[in-house]
Amino acid sequence: MATEEKKDFIREMIVEDLEKGYCKVPITRFPPEPNGYLHIGHAKAICLDFGLAKEYAHLGAVCHLRFDDTNPCKEDIEFVNSIQEDIHWLGFDWGEHLYWASNIFDFYYDCAVALIKKGLAYVDFQDRETMRQQRGNLVTPGIESPYRHTTVEENLAYFEAMKRGDYAEGAAVLRAKIDMASSNMNMRDPVIYRISYDHHHNTGNSWCIYPMYDFAHPLEDAYEHITHSLCTLEFENHRPLYEWVIDNCPVPARPKQREFSRLNITYTVMSKRKLRQMVEEGHVAGWDDPRMPTICGMRRRGYPAKAIVNFCEGVGITKFNGNTDVARLENAVRNELNATAERRMAVLNPLKLILTNVPEDFEEEVEVLINPEQPELGNRSLTLTREVWIEQDDFMVEPPKKYKRLSPGACVRLRGGYCMICTGYTADADGKVTEVQAEIIPGTVGTNPPEGIKCKGAIHWVSARYGVQAEVRLYDRLFKDEAPDANEEGFLASLNADSLTVLKNAMVEPALAAAPAEFLCQFERIGYFVADRYDHSTEHPVFNRSVGLRDSWAKMNK
Ligand code: ATP
Ligand code: MG
Numbered sequence: 149m150a151t152e153e154k155k156d157f158i159r160e161m162i163v164e165d166l167e168k169g170y171c172k173v174p175i176t177r178f179p180p181e182p183n184g185y186l187h188i189g190h191a192k193a194i195c196l197d198f199g200l201a202k203e204y205a206h207l208g209a210v211c212h213l214r215f216d217d218t219n220p221c222k223e224d225i226e227f228v229n230s231i232q233e234d235i236h237w238l239g240f241d242w243g244e245h246l247y248w249a250s251n252i253f254d255f256y257y258d259c260a261v262a263l264i265k266k267g268l269a270y271v272d273f274q275d276r277e278t279m280r281q282q283r284g285n286l287v288t289p290g291i292e293s294p295y296r297h298t299t300v301e302e303n304l305a306y307f308e309a310m311k312r313g314d315y316a317e318g319a320a321v322l323r324a325k326i327d328m329a330s331s332n333m334n335m336r337d338p339v340i341y342r343i344s345y346d347h348h349h350n351t352g353n354s355w356c357i358y359p360m361y362d363f364a365h366p367l368e369d370a371y372e373h374i375t376h377s378l379c380t381l382e383f384e385n386h387r388p389l390y391e392w393v394i395d396n397c398p399v400p401a402r403p404k405q406r407e408f409s410r411l412n413i414t415y416t417v418m419s420k421r422k423l424r425q426m427v428e429e430g431h432v433a434g435w436d437d438p439r440m441p442t443i444c445g446m447r448r449r450g451y452p453a454k455a456i457v458n459f460c461e462g463v464g465i466t467k468f469n470g471n472t473d474v475a476r477l478e479n480a481v482r483n484e485l486n487a488t489a490e491r492r493m494a495v496l497n498p499l500k501l502i503l504t505n506v507p508e509d510f511e512e513e514v515e516v517l518i519n520p521e522q523p524e525l526g527n528r529s530l531t532l533t534r535e536v537w538i539e540q541d542d543f544m545v546e547p548p549k550k551y552k553r554l555s556p557g558a559c560v561r562l563r564g565g566y567c568m569i570c571t572g573y574t575a576d577a578d579g580k581v582t583e584v585q586a587e588i589i590p591g592t593v594g595t596n597p598p599e600g601i602k603c604k605g606a607i608h609w610v611s612a613r614y615g616v617q618a619e620v621r622l623y624d625r626l627f628k629d630e631a632p633d634a635n636e637e638g639f640l641a642s643l644n645a646d647s648l649t650v651l652k653n654a655m656v657e658p659a660l661a662a663a664p665a666e667f668l669c670q671f672e673r674i675g676y677f678v679a680d681r682y683d684h685s686t687e688h689p690v691f692n693r694s695v696g697l698r699d700s701w702a703k704m705n706k
Contacts, residue, residue: 553607
C-alpha cells in the first residue's frame with residue numbers, strides 16, 4: 149500500500165473508498181485564487197492534495213492545479229507564476245492538469261438554467277439589505293422571498309435578461325430554492341449568481357453574471373472528475389450545499405468534499421489580505437521578504453523545501469483547529485539543515501587577532517574536519533595567516549568564570565588549527581577592544597597542548613588576508629506576540645521592530661564568495677545561512693540567517 153506511515157482520517161477514507169468502489173483512482177485538486185502568494189498554510193493543503201496523488205501514482209492518481217478565478221478581476225500574472233513556481237519548488241507537479249475555473253462559465257450557466265427548469269432556482273429582485281433581513285438567524289427561520297414562486301418561464305426570461313445585461317449591478321440575483329427554515333444558514337436560498345460589470349481577465353466583458361463560490365466550486369470539481377475535494381474546516385457547513393448542487397445539476401461526476409483543519413502558526417499571520425497589507429504598506433520588503441510566512445519568503449530565508457514538507461506532514465491532518473508553535477517549523481528547518489548544510493566559517497562582528505610569534509608572511513594550510521559521519525559536509529583545508537578575524541564576542545577582558553573563549557592569559561584553539569595563548573589586547577579611548585594578540589603553541593594542530601596548559605575550547609576564525617567581506621542579514625520573527633491576530637490594536641502593533649539586523653562588515657571564508665545563490669550552509673557556532681537568492685554575488689556576498697543553532701526564543705521565555 150502506498151500510504152505507509154501517513155495515516156489520517158482522509159487517507160483512511162480514501163482506502164475505504166477504493167475498497168468499496170466509490171472510485172478507482174483518487175483525483176484531487178489544489179484550487180488557489182490567484183490574488184496573492186502562497187503561504188505555509190497553503191503548503192499544508194498542497195502536501196495533502198499533491199501528496200495523495202504521489203501516494204497513489206501507481207493507480208494513475210493526479211492532483212489538478214486549478215486557478216479559482218471566477219471573480220472578475222485583472223489577471224495578475226505575477227501571482228499565477230509565483231503559485232506555479234512555489235508548488236514546483238516544494239517538489240510537486242500537476243503534469244497536464246492545469247485548469248482555470250473561468251474556462252467553464254458556460255457549464256455553470258447551463259447548470260443554473262437546469263436548476264431553474266427544475267423549479268430549483270429563481271431570480272430575486274429585492275435589494276441586498278431586504279434579503280439579509282429575510283434570512284433570519286440561528287433561532288429564527290428565514291422569510292420566503294416574494295419572488296420564490298415566480299414561474300419557471302419567467303425565471304428563465306429574467307435570468308436571460310441578467311445575462312444580457314438588462315439590469316444594473318445588485319438589481320437581481322439568482323438564488324437556489326432550498327429551504328428558508330433550514331437550520332443551516334447556507335441552505336436558506338443562497339445566492340448562486342450575481343451581476344458584475346467588472347472586466348474579467350480571461351473572458352473580458354463577455355459575461356456580466358458570475359457564479360458564487362459555493363455554486364461554482366462543486367461544479368468545477370465535478371467537471372474535472374475530482375473524487376476528493378479537500379478543503380479547510382470553515383467549509384464544513386457549506387458541505388450540504390455542495391452536495392445539493394451535485395445532486396441537482398447535470399454533472400458528469402460526483403465528487404465529495406471533506407474538510408480538515410487549517411494551519412495556524414504562532415508569531416505569524418496567515419491571511420493573504422494581511423500579508424498583502426504588509427507588502428503594500430512597506431512593513432516588509434515584498435512577498436518574498438525572508439520574514440514572510442510565504443513559501444517564496446521561506447525559500448529566500450533558506451528553509452529547504454524538504455523541511456517545509458516534513459513540517460506539514462508532522463503537523464498532520466486532523467479536524468481540530470489549533471495553533472502550531474512556530475518553533476516546530478524552525479526545528480524542522482534546523483533538523484534538515486543539520487543533516488544537509490555544509491559547514492563554513494564566518495565572523496559576523498570581526499575583531500582582529502594577531503599571532504605575534506609567527507612571521508609576517510606566515511601561511512599554513514590547516515584541515516578543518518567535520519564530524520566523522522558527515523565528511524561531505526565540509527572537511528576542507530583553509531589557510532591560516534598571522535592575522536585573523538575572530539568574533540568580538542569570543543574575547544573578553546574580564547570574563548565570567550565559565551567563559552570558554554579567549555581572554556588575557558587563556559588558551560583556546562583556532563578551529564582546525566593551533567592552540568594559542570592570549571598575550572594582550574589593544575583598546576581605544578572608550579575602552580573598546582580593537583585588537584587582540586596571542587601566541588600559538590607550536591605542534592598543537594590536531595593534538596592537545598603540553599601538560600599543564602588547558603585549552604578551553606575552539607573558536608572560529610577567518611584569515612584576514614584571504615577572508616572576504618560580506619553582508620549578513622540576521623532575520624528574526626516578524627512578530628513579537630504569539631497571536632498577532634489577537635492584538636486589540638491590530639496585528640501590525642505586534643510587529644517585532646528587531647526582526648532584521650543587517651551587518652555590513654562580516655568576514656567569510658574565501659570560498660563563500662564564490663558560492664552560488666541559494667547555497668545553504670552552517671556558519672559554525674552561529675547558525676544556518678543561505679546565500680541570498682537575488683542579491684548575492686561574488687563581488688558582494690550576501691547571506692541570510694535561516695535559523696539559529698538552537699531555539700533562542702525558548703531560552704528567552706524561560
Ligand atoms: P487566505 O485565507 O489566506 O486568504 P484562502 O483560503 O483564501 O487563503 P485560497 O487561494 O482560496 O486562499 O486557498 C487555496 C487552498 O488552500 C484552499 O483549498 C484552502 O483551503 C487552502 N488553504 C488556505 N489557507 C490554508 C491554511 N492556513 N491551512 C490549510 N489550508 C489552507
Ligand atoms: Mg479563498
